[in-house]
Amino acid sequence: MGAGCMLSNDPRLFRQFVNDLVEWLRGKGRILIVAHDAPDPDALASACALQALILVRTGQEAVITYGGVIGRRENRVMVEELGIEAVPIHLLDLDLFDVVCMVDTQPGVGNNAWPPERPVHVVIDHHPLREGTARCHWVDVREEFGACATILYEYLVVKGVYISTRLATMLFYAIKTETQDLGREWVKADRDAYQELIPLCNNHILARIVHPKVPQDYFVSFHRxxxxxxxxxxxxxxxxxxxxxxxxxxxxxxxxxxxxxxETVFGLAECNGGQVLSMRTDREDLSAGTILRDIVGELGHAGGHGRIAGGQIPLASADAANRRRLVTTLKRRLFAALEVSNRRGQRLLSPR
Known part of the structure; x- marks a missing residue:
């Protein structure tokens, strides 16, 4: 049930959808909320907002889970400062959960650790709708929204759930980072949520999240x-x-x-036996998600939306020659997709 564009355009339909979803969840047993791997502020805040909605309106406690690690220093400080309780998925017995919800990700896209053969009941996301998502019972996917947290903020508002300082700080920071302070891929709903949440935030905590201390190897990565x-x-x-x-x-x-x-950046690195990819663009005529999916193709998984995309490719072996071949293939596909004529390139930092 549900369709993102229709829900966002019809307040009455949206209210009915949220009411029906809450009633469907009531008494269903143990609930799991799955965020994407290495969750960012948008995924974490969205999961916490859904968790709060379920607790307040049904009395049930939901567990938040994720794959990979929360690595970025800002995200780790966010978890610590705001007391976010999220459990690595490998520590859970998945058979114990009766209902599975996904936020900021979708079934089978390759960026979450939920086994693709297991059912997913609820999907709330702002990335392009995937084929497998249509088979889920409750679907709210709004590609036009800048942040998934904005969608969940609307859930809290329509159900009259009190938004604490802690939750407001999470949601605001999620929208702030996902839209780059409303400078990238936002709609009126994102702006409205951003402005409504500002006065509810704890600015001292927010400052510690935005400006964390970082380890020395962080600067090694910058240099490299x-x-x-x-x-x-x-x-x-x-x-x-x-x-x-x-x-x-x-x-x-x-x-x-x-x-x-x-205008476009393509980055890659080897991590935990796989290749991690990231793409950013400020070209409004490009979809980074579409381009990166085409580049990765059969090699792995990729996804994203207008100006942001990420992907993963498993490495068949740790052999350096194997990785060099993969990097060459990816760059060739990238240059073809973006019609790059200068294949030699020049250094960003020219020697003095």
Whole structure:
């Protein structure tokens, strides 16, 4: 049941959808909320908002879970400062849960650790609708929204759930980061939620999340990304090689998109036996998600939306030659997709 575009355009239909969903969840047994791997603020805040809705309106406690690690320093501080309780999925007995909800991700897309053969009952997301999602019982996918947290904020409002300072800070930070302070891919609903949540936030906690202390190896990654980055026409490519934290690839992509003359950034690194990919663009005529899915193709999984995308490719072996071949293939597909003519490129940092 449900269709994102119709729900966002018809307040009466949306209210009925949320009411029906809450009643369906009532008394259903143990509930699991699945966020995508290495969850970002949008996934974490969305999961916490759904958890709060379920607790307040049904009296049931839901468990939040995720795959991978919460690696980015800001995200870890967010979890610590706001007391977010999320359990790594490998620590759970999945057979104990009667209802499975997904937020900021969808079944079978490859960026969440939920086994694809197991059912998913509820999906709330803002990424492009995937084929497998249509088979779920409750679906609210709104591709036009800048943040999944905005959708969940509307759930809380329509059901009259009190938004605590803690929850408001989560939701605001999620919308802030996902839309880059309403500078990237936002709609009126994102702006309205952003403005309504600002006065409810704990600004001291928010400041500690936004400006955390970082370890020295963080700056090693910065140096490696910039030293090895090459620009091909208006496309910047960087390779971090081996990293312990997959989030660092996306963070470097965000940072390097600020380079003058660069419109698209493609970054990659090896992490935990796989290849992590990240793409960022400020071109409004491109869909980063579509392009990265085409580049990855049969090699792995990728997804995203207008200006942000990520992907993973399993490595058949740790052999360096195997990885070099993979990187060459990915760059060739990238250049073809973006019609890059300058295949030699130039260094971002020219030697003095």
């Amino acid at each position: 990304a910039m030293a090895g980055a090459r620009i091909y026409d208006k496309v910047l490519v960087f390779d971090l090689h081996n990293v312990a934290n997959p989030d660092i690839v996306a963070e470097m992509a965000d940072f390097l998109l600020r380079a003058e003359g660069v």
